[in-house]
Amino acid sequence: MLPTLMGEEPKFIGIFEKNGFVSKLDFYMLDKTYQYQQARYDAGLPVVPISVNQSRIHMQEEDYLDKMRAIISRYTVKDAVELEITETAFDFGSNAQREASIHVVKSLKEMGYRILMDDFGTGYSDIALLNVLPMDVMKIDRSILIAPGDSERKKNLLTLIAQMGHGFGMDVICEGIETEEQEKLLIECGCEYGQGYLYGKPMKEEDYTTFLETHL
Numbered sequence: 001m002l003p004t005l006m007g008e009e010p011k012f013i014g015i016f017e018k019n020g021f022v023s024k025l026d027f028y029m030l031d032k033t034y035q036y037q038q039a040r041y042d043a044g045l046p047v048v049p050i051s052v053n054q055s056r057i058h059m060q061e062e063d064y065l066d067k068m069r070a071i072i073s074r075y076t077v078k079d080a081v082e083l084e085i086t087e088t089a090f091d092f093g094s095n096a097q098r099e100a101s102i103h104v105v106k107s108l109k110e111m112g113y114r115i116l117m118d119d120f121g122t123g124y125s126d127i128a129l130l131n132v133l134p135m136d137v138m139k140i141d142r143s144i145l146i147a148p149g150d151s152e153r154k155k156n157l158l159t160l161i162a163q164m165g166h167g168f169g170m171d172v173i174c175e176g177i178e179t180e181e182q183e184k185l186l187i188e189c190g191c192e193y194g195q196g197y198l199y200g201k202p203m204k205e206e207d208y209t210t211f212l213e214t215h216l
Contacts, residue, residue, distance in 0.1 A: 009143065022055045029053075031071055037080040038206065046216045051082040051116055056089040059101035069078025069111055078112040084119045084139070090129055103131060109134040116173075121161065130168050138165035140191070158189040166190070 030052045040047050045181070060065045072078055091099045111116055116137040117130075121144045130138075140161055147154060165172040174186050177196030186194060200211065 016191045023057060023061065026053070026055055026058065027067060027071070033081050034071065034075045034077070037077045038075050041077045041080070046212065047077060047080045048212065048216070049080055049082050049114070051084045053118070054089075056086060056101075059104050060090050060097065065104060065107050068108060068113070072111050072113065079114055082116055082137070083108060083113040084116045084118040087120065087122070087129070102124075102129075105133050111212055117170075119175075120165075122175070127164075135168070136172045137173060137193075138168075139195070140172065140174040142174070142196070145174055145182060145186070147177055155185060155189060158186065158191065162190040 033050050037047055037050065046146055070177065079164050085105065090098050093149075105115060114136045115134065116139055117133070117135045118139045119141045120138050122141045140158070144154070144158065144161070162172045171193060172191050174194040175192045175195045177183055177186065177198045179193040179198065182196075183194060183198060
């Protein structure tokens with residue numbers, strides 16, 4: 001199983017979504033991540049894709065796509081940064097808002113962004129969306145991995161989800177892997193990527209650079 005280095009969502013994100021600050025934070029983090037990746041590329045160093053979360057509120061912002069187009073146009077390492085979008089981004093209560101969100105995702109894909117569906121399997125989980133959204137990666141929510149109950153049923157569920165993701169041409173990642181037993185289970189289920197403390201905890205930029213130096 002190949003590890004990924006994407007951390008869990010901080011608790012303050014919900015507060016920032018309510019007061020609107022999350023929009024500024026998302027754009028700042030996206031630009032800083034591109035700067036980091038471009039610097040590594042220009043220095044001839046290996047570049048490993050980094051994902052950046054995008055709040056659901058962006059789906060309804062009038063100037064969001066213009067800002068995203070401006071950001072990606074400033075860099076040559078366009079596929080070195082990925083966007084994580086949760087399923088809740090498409091659960092606004094009206095068909096018009098839902099269609100607007102779908103349009104945003106399709107436009108981002110056309111710009112060159114690689115897109116991940118985050119937290120798949122929680123809440124909304126509209127499987128029909130997989131047929132219309134050009135997602136590159138499905139991220140299985142950790143709640144499915146750690147859910148109590150029959151282990152064989154859990155294995156069957158994880159296998160079906162992984163097969164579905166692959167059937168739509170997506171890579172499949174499972175979140176929240178903390179033990180080798182969980183990793184073994186996911187490998188058996190056909191999940192090729194994993195995220196969790198088994199591989200690494202959230203870290204500062206300089207620590208991440210050191211991590212890359214020792215693992216690549």
